[in-house]
Amino acid sequence: MSNDDGKVTAQSDGHKLLITVDRVGKRNSFTPPMFDQLSASLAELEENPDLWVGVLLFAGDHTSAGLDMPRFFGPGAETRASDPDRFDPLSIGRRCAKPLVMAVQGVTFTVAIEMMLGFDIVIAAADCRFRQLEPRRGIAVFGGAHVRYVQRAGWGNAMYHLLRADEFNAERALQLGLVQEVVPVGQQGDRAMEIADEICQCAPLAVREIKRAGLVYLERGEQAAFDEIPAMRERTLNSEDAREGIMSFLERREAVFRGR
Secondary structure, eight states: OOGGGOEEEEEEETTEEEEEEEOGGGTTOBOHHHHHHHHHHHHHHHHOTTOOEEEEEESSSOSBOOBOHHHHHSTTOOOOOOOTTSBOTTSSSBOOSSOEEEEEOSEEETHHHHHHHTSSEEEEETTOEEEOOGGGGTOOOOSSHHHHHHHHHOHHHHHHHHTTTOEEEHHHHHHHTSOSEEEOTTOHHHHHHHHHHHHHTSOHHHHHHHHHHHHHHHHHOHHHHHTTHHHHHHHHHTSHHHHHHHHHHHTTSOOOOOOO
């Protein structure tokens, strides 16, 4: 890997995995190796039972200017073989079952928007600039925005921004439901970690079941999601964490969950 490839690092902090994207000199524009490293970090989160929540952070003043276009579409473009077992940072293929929180700031273009639309909770700095530029480059959106934008913002709002490739700010993103909070510049990472800590106060089995069944609704519809309720009950009510939750209520204390 060359010095220009960028890097993605992962560090555990209690039950959180803090994942940081760092290619500051190129406004964190993504290269194929960065996607590989991000995929590996998501695999680490998924496979380690002591990790309950992932937090995605970006070094420097900007989230990402998007893809490093020549590395993906130029004459010497780098190709990757399709692997259904590989965790997909865009959450189109294999998706992480554990909660994912993302903090964004400054320039947040193209693939950065599509990545955050595949995450569960997004905290935006007040200086965010959002733009889906692909139509201005002669290409369609390949990272799922044609689906996830519609899910989050509705058809008219999605087409209003996707078809014009315009730029909008953090408050507009909040209005559209693309982000869940807007905070002062510099506080987005800390706030994302606070959100992750709040999630870690809940039973991880229950949290994962809520996410899993919510995705069933998105992918297969209302009735399929309702049909998941017996499985949700079975997987949570019979757990040690459910017993701990009930005992903590009776004993008027904070629950200590173990993910079992």
